[in-house]
Amino acid sequence: MEIKALIHCADFSAKKHKDQRRRDPEKTPYINHPIGVAHILTEEAGITDINVIQAALLHDTVEDTNTTIEEIKEEFGEEIAGIVDELSDDKNLPKAERKRLQIVHAPSASPKAKLVKLADKLYNLRDLQRTKPEGWTSERVEEYFIWAAKVIDGLRGTNKQMEASLDELFKARNISI
Numbered sequence: 001m002e003i004k005a006l007i008h009c010a011d012f013s014a015k016k017h018k019d020q021r022r023r024d025p026e027k028t029p030y031i032n033h034p035i036g037v038a039h040i041l042t043e044e045a046g047i048t049d050i051n052v053i054q055a056a057l058l059h060d061t062v063e064d065t066n067t068t069i070e071e072i073k074e075e076f077g078e079e080i081a082g083i084v085d086e087l088s089d090d091k092n093l094p095k096a097e098r099k100r101l102q103i104v105h106a107p108s109a110s111p112k113a114k115l116v117k118l119a120d121k122l123y124n125l126r127d128l129q130r131t132k133p134e135g136w137t138s139e140r141v142e143e144y145f146i147w148a149a150k151v152i153d154g155l156r157g158t159n160k161q162m163e164a165s166l167d168e169l170f171k172a173r174n175i176s177i
């Protein structure tokens, strides 16, 4: 049953992220982010593929908590684990290398991973428009936008609605796309 599967993911992700907060001045609970990414997919992007929505709810558990891909596989199966794996940066690499690899790997990501990535970037860029994370300078915000535009270049042709929303954000900041 689809509702059961979705709530399973939301519950798993909420437990894994329970001690994490976003970096905004309000210290929003981290779980707002994966739920918001899933919401962009269902509400704005018209996505009904449950595996994509489940992967969105889980997309930061491996990268940012003690969760392993094996655990995701056991709980949610191969396909969702595969998507989450594609969405997980290797935190053992230096940050500049992780950022570079996101640009390099974007074009060859699977269509499902591309959908979650577009929604993830859209959520984070909107968050950055709304408020600066603690300690971020305007230059760092600008650099994030420029880097995100490069990642998104490799994700194009995946979803008209999200790409149009992202293009609006870039246009508003005079970032050439």
Ligand SMILES: Nc1nc2c(ncn2[C@@H]2O[C@H](COP(=O)(O)OP(=O)(O)O)[C@@H](OP(=O)(O)OP(=O)(O)O)[C@H]2O)c(=O)[nH]1
Pocket (backbone or CB within 6 Å): 021, 022, 023, 024, 033, 060, 063, 095, 102, 120, 121, 124, 125, 127, 128, 133, 144
């Ligand atoms: N805009 C915004 N971002 C926040 C906030 N709190 C946490 N983040 C996270 O910060 C990351 C972006 O910061 P960076 O400086 O580029 O990356 P890093 O610290 O994680 O290495 C994003 O995660 P990421 O998984 O690295 O995403 P991405 O870099 O792949 O887009 C984003 O989800 C917040 O309040 N606002």
